[in-house]
Each structure stands twice: as C-alpha cells, then as structure tokens.
Amino acid sequence: xxQMNKGKNFMSIATQCESLLRxxxxxxxxxxxxxxxxxxxxxxxxxxxRLSSILATTYAQCNHASYASYLFDNLTQRTLYSWNTMMRxxxxxxxxxxxxxxxxxxxxxxxxxxxxxxxxxxxxxCADLSFVRMGVGIHGQTFKGCFDLDTFVxxxxxxxxxxxxxxxxxxxxxxxxxxxxxxxxxxMINGYFRNNFTEEALRVYSRMMDLGVExxxxxxxxxxxxxxxxxxxxxxxxxxxIVREKGFWANMSVRNAMLDMYVKCGLMKEAQLLVNExxxxxxxxxxxxxxxxxxxxxxxxxxxxCPMMQCEGxxxxxxxxxxxxxxxxSLVSLNHGKCLHAWAIRQWxxxxxxxxxxxxxMYTKCNHDNLGYKVFMKTSKKRTAPWNAVMSGxxxxxxxxxxxxxxxxxxxxxxxxxxxxFSSFLPAYSFLADLQQxxxxxxxxxxxxxxxxxxxxxVLVDIYSKCGSLGYAHQVFNIIPLKDKDIxxxxxxxxxxxxxxxxxxxxxxxxxxxxxxxxxxxxxxxxVLHACSHAGLVDEGxxxxxxxxxxxxxxxxxxxxxxxxxxxxxxxxLNDAYNLIRTMPxxxxxxxxxxxxxxxxxxxxxxxxxxxxxxxxxxxxxxxGNYVLLAKLYASVGRWRxxxxxxxxxxxxxxxxxxxxSLIDARxx
DNA sequence: ATAGGGTTAG
Numbered sequence: 001x002x003q004m005n006k007g008k009n010f011m012s013i014a015t016q017c018e019s020l021l022r023x024x025x026x027x028x029x030x031x032x033x034x035x036x037x038x039x040x041x042x043x044x045x046x047x048x049x050r051l052s053s054i055l056a057t058t059y060a061q062c063n064h065a066s067y068a069s070y071l072f073d074n075l076t077q078r079t080l081y082s083w084n085t086m087m088r089x090x091x092x093x094x095x096x097x098x099x100x101x102x103x104x105x106x107x108x109x110x111x112x113x114x115x116x117x118x119x120x121x122x123x124x125x126c127a128d129l130s131f132v133r134m135g136v137g138i139h140g141q142t143f144k145g146c147f148d149l150d151t152f153v154x155x156x157x158x159x160x161x162x163x164x165x166x167x168x169x170x171x172x173x174x175x176x177x178x179x180x181x182x183x184x185x186x187x188m189i190n191g192y193f194r195n196n197f198t199e200e201a202l203r204v205y206s207r208m209m210d211l212g213v214e215x216x217x218x219x220x221x222x223x224x225x226x227x228x229x230x231x232x233x234x235x236x237x238x239x240x241x242i243v244r245e246k247g248f249w250a251n252m253s254v255r256n257a258m259l260d261m262y263v264k265c266g267l268m269k270e271a272q273l274l275v276n277e278x279x280x281x282x283x284x285x286x287x288x289x290x291x292x293x294x295x296x297x298x299x300x301x302x303x304x305x306c307p308m309m310q311c312e313g314x315x316x317x318x319x320x321x322x323x324x325x326x327x328x329x330s331l332v333s334l335n336h337g338k339c340l341h342a343w344a345i346r347q348w349x350x351x352x353x354x355x356x357x358x359x360x361x362m363y364t365k366c367n368h369d370n371l372g373y374k375v376f377m378k379t380s381k382k383r384t385a386p387w388n389a390v391m392s393g394x395x396x397x398x399x400x401x402x403x404x405x406x407x408x409x410x411x412x413x414x415x416x417x418x419x420x421x422f423s424s425f426l427p428a429y430s431f432l433a434d435l436q437q438x439x440x441x442x443x444x445x446x447x448x449x450x451x452x453x454x455x456x457x458x459v460l461v462d463i464y465s466k467c468g469s470l471g472y473a474h475q476v477f478n479i480i481p482l483k484d485k486d487i488x489x490x491x492x493x494x495x496x497x498x499x500x501x502x503x504x505x506x507x508x509x510x511x512x513x514x515x516x517x518x519x520x521x522x523x524x525x526x527x528v529l530h531a532c533s534h535a536g537l538v539d540e541g542x543x544x545x546x547x548x549x550x551x552x553x554x555x556x557x558x559x560x561x562x563x564x565x566x567x568x569x570x571x572x573x574l575n576d577a578y579n580l581i582r583t584m585p586x587x588x589x590x591x592x593x594x595x596x597x598x599x600x601x602x603x604x605x606x607x608x609x610x611x612x613x614x615x616x617x618x619x620x621x622x623x624x625g626n627y628v629l630l631a632k633l634y635a636s637v638g639r640w641r642x643x644x645x646x647x648x649x650x651x652x653x654x655x656x657x658x659x660x661x662s663l664i665d666a667r668x669x
Numbered sequence: 670a671t672a673g674g675g676t677t678a679g
Contacts, residue, residue, distance in 0.1 A: 026670090061670090084670075120671045155672040186673045221674040253675045260675070287676045319677045326678080357678045385678055392679065420679045 014048045021051075021058045030062040037067075049076050057082050060089040080112040087121045096125035100134070116147050120156040127160035135160050136169075155183050162191025167200075185213055190222035193229075201226040202235065215242065217251045224257040228264030236261045256284045263292030283309075283317050291323040299327035303336060318349045325358040329365030337362045351378075357385040364393025384418050391424040400428035404437075419455055426459040435467040442476075454480060458489040465496030487518055495527040503535020507544070520548075522557055529563035538571040556584075562591045569599020574608055590620035597626060601633045609633045617649075624650065 017040060024033045037055060045051055056071035060082075072078070072086050083106045090099035103122045106112060114122075119142050126135035139157055142148040154177055161170035174180060174188055185208045192201035205223045209215070220243055227236035240258060248254045255278055262271040271292055278285065286309040293302035306324055309316065316324070321344050328337035341359055344350040350359070356379045363372035372393045379386045387410050394403035407425040410417065429438050442460060445451035451460065457480050464473035477493045490513040497506040510528040514520060520528075525548045532541030545564055548554050561584050568577040577596055581588050593615040600609030609630065616626040627650045634643040 081670080088671075117671050124672080150671095152671050159673065181672085183673050188673095190673065216673095218674045225675075251674095256675045258675095284676045289676095291676070317676090322677045354677055361678070388679055418679095424679065 013043065014045055014051055017045065017051055018054055021054045025054075025058040025061040028062050030059075030064055033058050033062055033064075053077070053079060053082050057085040060085040063089055063093050065089060065093055065095070078106075078109070078111070080115060080118070083112060084115075084117045084121060087118070087125070091121055091125050091128065094128075096128040099125040100129070100131075113145070114141070114147075115145070116150045116153060119147050119150070119153045123153070123156040123160050127156070127163040130164045132164045132166065135164070149178070151177075151179070151181055151184075155181065155187060158184060158187045158191065162187060162195065165195055167192060167195050167197060182213060182216060182219070186216075186218045186222055189219065189226070193222060193226045198226045198229045202230070202232070215246075217248050217254050220248055220251075220254045221257045224254075224261040225264075228261040231265045233265045233267065236265060252280070252282060252284075256282075256288055259285060260288050260292075263288060263295065266296055268292060268296050268298070281312065281314065283314050283320060286314055286316070287320040287323055290320060290327070294323060294327050294330070299330045302327040303331070303333070315347075316343075318344075318352045318355050321349055322354050322358040325355075325362040329362040332366050334363075334366040334368060337366060353379070353383045353385055357389045360386055360389035360393060364389070364396050367397060369393050369397045369399065381413060382415065384415055384421060387415055388418075388420045388424040391421070391428075395424065395427050395431075398431060400431040403428040417450075419453065422450060422453075422456045422459065426456070426463065429463040430459070430466045433466045433468070435464075435469055438463045438467050438469075438472075442472075451476070451479065454484060454486060454489060458492050461489060461492045461496065465492070465499065468500070470496060470500060470502070482516055485513075485516065485518065487521055487524060490518055491524045491527050494524060494531065498527055498531025498534055501534050503531045503537045503540070506531030506535075507537065507540050510544070520552060520554075522554055522560075525552075525554060526557070526559050526563065529560055529567070533563045533567040533570060536567075536570055538567055538573075541567045556586065558586045558589050558592060561586060561588070562595050565592055566595040566599065569596055570602065572599075572603050574599060574603060574605050578608055578611075588615070590616055590623070590626075593619065594623075594626060594629075597629050597633075601629050601636065604633065604636050606633060606637055606639070 017036060020036055021033070024036065033055075040051060040055065052071055053075055056068055056075060059068035059071060062068075068086065068089060072082060075082065083102065087099040087102050087106075090096065090102065100122060103114075103118070103125075106114070106118075119138065122138055123135060126132075126138060135157075139148075142150075142153055142157075147153050154173055157173045158170050161167070161173065170188065170191055174184060177184060185204065188204045189201050189208075192198070192204060202223070205219070205226075208219075220239060223239055224236065227233070227239065239261075243249055243254055243258060255274075259271055259274055262268075262274060271289065275281065275285065275289055286305060290302045290305050290309075293299065293305070303324065306316065306320075309320075321340060324340055325337060328334075328340065337359075340362075341350070344355055344359070349355050356375060359375045360372040363369070363375065369390075372390060376386055376390045381387070387406065391403045391406050394400070394406065403425045407417075407421070410421075426441070429441055432438075438460075441463075442451070445456060445460065450456050457476055460476045461473045464470070464476060473493065473496050477489065480489060490509070494506045494509050494513070497503075497509065506528055510520070510524065513524070525544070528544060529541055532538075532544065541564065545556075545560065548560070549556065561580070565577045565581060568574070568580065574596070577599060581592060581596065593612045597609055597612035597616060600606070600612060613626060613630040616623070620626060627646050631643045631646040634640070634646065
C-alpha cells in the first residue's frame with residue numbers, strides 16, 4: 001500500500017506524491033502508479049495541475065495508453081515534457097500515427113516548441129510509417145532550432161533514411177556528422193545490409209575499424225549477417241576473434257548471429273561445434289541450426305533437431321515451425337508434417353500467416369494439394385503469401401489451369417500481388433504453351449505495369465518460347481534495357497533459341513551477354529552448349545566449353561558433359577565422345593550415356609551403342625525411350641532378332657510401357 | 670528522458 005505521512009498539510013502530501021510518481025516513472029511500475037492514482041483521487045489532490053500532469057506522464061512511461069491519454073487530454077497546461085512523453089509512448093506501443101498527430105497538435109497549440117528530445121521521437125515515428133516526405137520535412141525543421149547537429153537527432157535521421165531505403169540521404173547525413181558515434185556507425189552498417197548493399201555494409205565496417213572505433217555487440221550483430229550473405233568466411237572469422245577478445249560471446253544475440261554466419265557460409269560442422277560450446281541455447285539458436293541444415297540440403301538432420309530441442313526444454317515458436325515444415329516438404333514427409341500441423345494448432349500458432357503459408361507449401365510439396373487448399377480456405381485470404389503458396393503448389397502438381405483460376409480470383413478479391421505472385425502462377429502459362437492465353441496474360445502484364453519487372457519479363461520470355469513464338473519472346477526480351485538485363489533473362493532467351501534449333505542466334509546472344517559484362521554461370525553455359533549441340537555447331541560448342549573451363553573457371557556439371565557428348569556424337573565423333581566419358585572427372589549419369597546412345601543410333605554404331613545401352617538400362621531402367629533407341633539401332637542395321645530381344649528385355653524388367661508401335665516403326669525404317 | 674542489433678515464406 002501507499003505509505004503516506006498523514007500528519008502533514010496538503011502541499012506536502014502532493015509533494016510526496018510527486019516524488020513517488022517520479023520513482024514509479026523511472027521504474028515503470030504500473031501497479032504502484034495505479035495505487036497512488038487511487039490515493040490522489042480519494043484525497044482530492046487533482047486540483048494540483050502539476051500532479052495530474054506528472055501522473056499522466058508516469059502512465060505514459062509505463063506505456064499505459066488509455067489512462068495516460070485520458071489524463072493528458074484533460075490537462076489544462078501541457079508542458080513540453082508531457083508532450084514528449086506522450087509521443088514517445090505512442091511510438092513505443094506501435095502507434096506512430098498517433099505520435100505524429102500529437103506532434104501536429106503540439107505545433108498548432110503554439111505554446112511549446114519542439115526540443116532535442118522531441119525530434120528523435122517524431123523521426124522514429126516517420127521511420128516506422130515509412131513517411132519519407134514528412135520525415136524530410138521534419139529534417140528541415142531541425143535546422144531551425146539548430147537541432148540538426150544533435151547526435152541523437154542525427155542518428156535517428158540515419159535510421160529513418162535507411163528504414164525507407166534512402167541510403168544516399170543517410171550517407172549525406174552521416175558525412176555531415178562531425179563526430180559519428182558508435183551508434184551512427186552501427187546504424188550505417190545495418191542500414192546498408194538491410195537495403196541489400198551488403199558489400200557497402202562491410203566497407204563501412206572496415207572503415208570504422210580502420211579509424212580505431214571500438215565496436216560493441218550491436219556492431220557484431222550487424223556485420224555478421226553481412227558476412228553470411230556474402231559467404232565471407234575470412235571476415236567472419238576475424239569478427240569471431242574480436243567477439244572472443246572483447247567478451248561479446250556472453251551475449252545471446254551475438255552468439256546466434258555468429259552461428260548464423262557459419263550456417264550461411266555452409267560450414268555446418270563448425271556451426272555444430274559452436275553450438276556444443278554454448279551452455280545456454282534459446283529458441284533462435286535452435287531455429288538457426290534447423291534452418292541451417294535445411295539450407296545446406298540436410299532436411300533430415302533438421303527434423304531430428306526438433307525432439308532434441310524440446311528435450312532441452314526449449315519450445316519451438318512459429319519461426320521454428322515454418323522451418324521444420326519446409327523440411328517436411330522437401331523430404332515429402334507427410335506424416336511429420338501432419339504432426340507439426342497438429343502441434344501448431346495446439347500451440348495456437350496455426351493462424352499466423354507464415355505458418356499458414358508454410359503449411360500450404362508443405363502439403364502441396366507432399367503432393368496433397370487438396371490438404372494445402374483446405375488450409376488456404378481457412379486463412380483470412382487478406383495476405384498475399386498464402387495465395388502465392390497455393391499457386392506454386394498447383395504448379396508443383398502441374399495443375400496449371402487451377403493456378404491461373406486462383407490468380408484471377410485473387411484479383412477479384414482485391415489482394416495485392418507481389419513479385420512472388422508472378423513467379424508462382426506465371427509458369428502455368430509455360431505448361432499450357434497456349435499462344436492465345438499467353439497473349440492474354442501479356443496484355444494484363446502491360447496494363448498492370450508488372451511487365452517491366454525483370455523477373456516477370458523473364459518468365460514471359462520463357463512462356464513465349466514454350467509456345468514456340470520466338471518473335472514475341474524476343475520482343476519481351478527487348479523491353480528490358482541492356483544495362484538491367486540479368487543473368488536469368490539472358491539464360492532464358494539463349495535457351496529459347498537453343499531449344500528451337502537456332503544455335504547461331506543463341507551463341508550470338510551469349511556473346512552479346514558477355515560483352516554487356518554479365519558473367520555467365522553454369523546455367524548459361526548449359527543453355528548455350530545445348531543450343532550448339534542441337535544446331536550441330538561443333539567447333540563453337542567445343543570452344544565455348546574450353547572458355548568455360550579456362551576463362552571463367554566454372555567447374556563443369558554433368559549436364560555440360562552431356563551437351564558435349566551430344567555435340568561430338570551428332571557430329572559423328574563417337575570415339576571422341578566415348579573417350580571423354582571415360583576420362584571426365586564427374587561420374588557419367590543416364591543422360592550422358594543416353595546422349596551417346598542417341599548418337600550411335602544416328603551413326604549406326606552398334607558396338608558403342610550396346611555399351612551405352614548397358615549403362616542406361618542400369619542407371620535408368622524405367623525409361624522405355626532408351627530401349628526404343630536400342631531397338632531402333634538394331635533394326636537400322638537389320639538385326640531384327642536383337643531388336644525383338646530388346647522388347648523381351650523390357651518385358652522381363654516388368655515394364656510394359658514400351659509402345660508396340662515403336663518396334664513396328666523400327667521395322668519399317 | 671532521447672538513437673542502432675539475432676532466427677521465417679516464395
């Protein structure tokens with residue numbers, strides 16, 4: 001209970017209340033404030049406007065919005081301090097809009113002028129709301145009172161500009177700072193990182209270190225994710241040393257960020273060692289490790305961590321569930337997924353939008369698009385992500401028409417599509433390969449303006465290519481200015497020409513791409529080599545392959561060898577192809593042998609063809625196409641009995657899919 | 670009295 005000296009007069013009771021309120025205000029003790037509030041009411045002390053003002057701000061300090069606002073509204077005199085406190089409360093409880101309204105009201109009242117405490121609050125409010133124009137206006141106002149040189153104001157401006165993606169403005173403010181503090185440096189590092197200027201984040205960090213600024217935990221937590229994204233292990237290890245030296249290891253966030261860095265760099269063994277070293281692990285630690293295993297293609301280990309985590313008394317949260325569900329999806333493990341779904345329901349986590357999305361994703365990846373759709377039907381259908389998940393689920397299960405139907409429904413229900421939406425449902429048109437439909441969606445994309453997004457244009461190029469319309473594909477390709485074309489859209493157009501036998505065009509586009517200083521990757525080389533092999537461009541293909549190895553230092557994938565084998569084989573250089581297979585550093589797969597087999601059929605080389613067929617029947621016994629090729633080969637050299645035997649061989653392995661007409665075709669050749 | 674920080678979908 002409130003302790004009061006009853007003997008004293010009115011003024012001194014009020015003074016005692018004041019000092020108690022100040023104490024409660026600094027310790028944020030709401031229940032004691034309420035008791036004192038009741039006391040003040042009973043003793044009729046509200047005639048003291050000073051006391052009610054302090055009471056209002058005390059409630060505001062405790063983030064008790066309803067009492068604070070009520071008292072504040074009834075104040076006869078509002079001090080700058082009380083305005084500031086009310087605004088700060090609103091920002092803290094996530095009502096930046098109300099904070100800004102108060103700011104406008106305060107300016108309109110004309111009694112008080114904002115001070116160095118006001119600006120950080122309202123700038124933060126603008127940052128939370130991404131109100132750039134208002135933020136810039138307030139930035140301008142700070143000059144009037146010479147608050148623009150206040151470190152706190154400047155640091156808030158940095159954070160605001162970074163928050164709304166105006167990195168140039170942030171840099172300008174930063175450059176004007178006479179003495180950037182550690183917080184300024186951290187804000188810049190983190191801001192560049194969050195705006196996807198990861199290299200710049202690291203540059204700021206090293207400049208800061210060069211200047212001898214002492215980093216703190218927040219610096220570590222900002223620089224480590226940047227190391228992770230860039231897979232910069234060297235710098236990551238340097239940071240690790242600093243963390244050890246300075247004792248930051250005691251900080252949970254730093255430990256988790258460190259773990260995340262190793263995970264993102266693909267060093268799972270070191271990540272595990274790091275975890276073993278931790279005697280305290282929270283849900284973020286576990287989730288980082290779980291998603292790390294998934295990221296590195298080991299979904300099984302990820303799922304096994306779930307019971308371990310619970311054994312140690314850590315309860316998964318919605319983020320953990322999302323990661324675990326994605327593991328179930330990639331393992332096509334419906335039972336695990338259902339267990340997690342049930343668990344999420346019991347924990348009241350199942351109606352969180354990320355969880356809903358992950359559930360839909362899991363069910364559709366487990367080939368149960370009906371269950372995914374059921375989850376979707378239960379969602380609020382206001383957020384975009386679940387729609388995207390159902391659409392890509394339909395695509396996964398090759399239900400192109402359903403995906404398109406859902407997209408139309410989404411527009412009707414006025415749900416805003418995002419970039420993912422298009423990568424979720426546009427591939428449906430590639431499946432349909434229907435030029436009329438493709439043209440329809442093309443029109444929509446023009447009208448809605450989405451066509452000018454690189455990812456969208458890339459898919460449309462692919463759609464037209466699948467429809468066989470290279471002209472339209474190229475037109476769409478040309479929409480994107482040369483400087484904006486990325487590796488993906490180049491790969492798509494090269495593959496488009498390659499697929500339709502226009503090898504020269506594919507090679508020429510490839511050269512244009514290299515000229516425009518886009519570095520080709522594994523995928524582009526696969527496309528262009530494929531194009532060469534289809535068009536019989538032997539020399540071009542071989543020299544491209546050479547440049548891939550020597551100039552671009554790309555480690556060849558088995559697909560690249562398949563193209564080269566196909567290339568040599570079609571050109572009749574069967575022995576060269578065979579020798580390459582025997583000497584190549586990657587294990588030849590079914591496709592490699594299949595390419596050789598196909599070439600042997602063209603050039604009627606039974607000896608090598610039989611060898612190739614032996615391998616294909618071992619590596620890919622279920623593919624009837626290979627048997628057809630062998631039968632064709634025998635038939636073409638008149639070995640009818642062997643051709644018949646091939647058919648019997650197929651029957652022996654229990655495959656009756658070999659269509660009868662294939663042998664008949666072979667006979668008729 | 671004021672500022673900066675870690676794990677998530679497609």
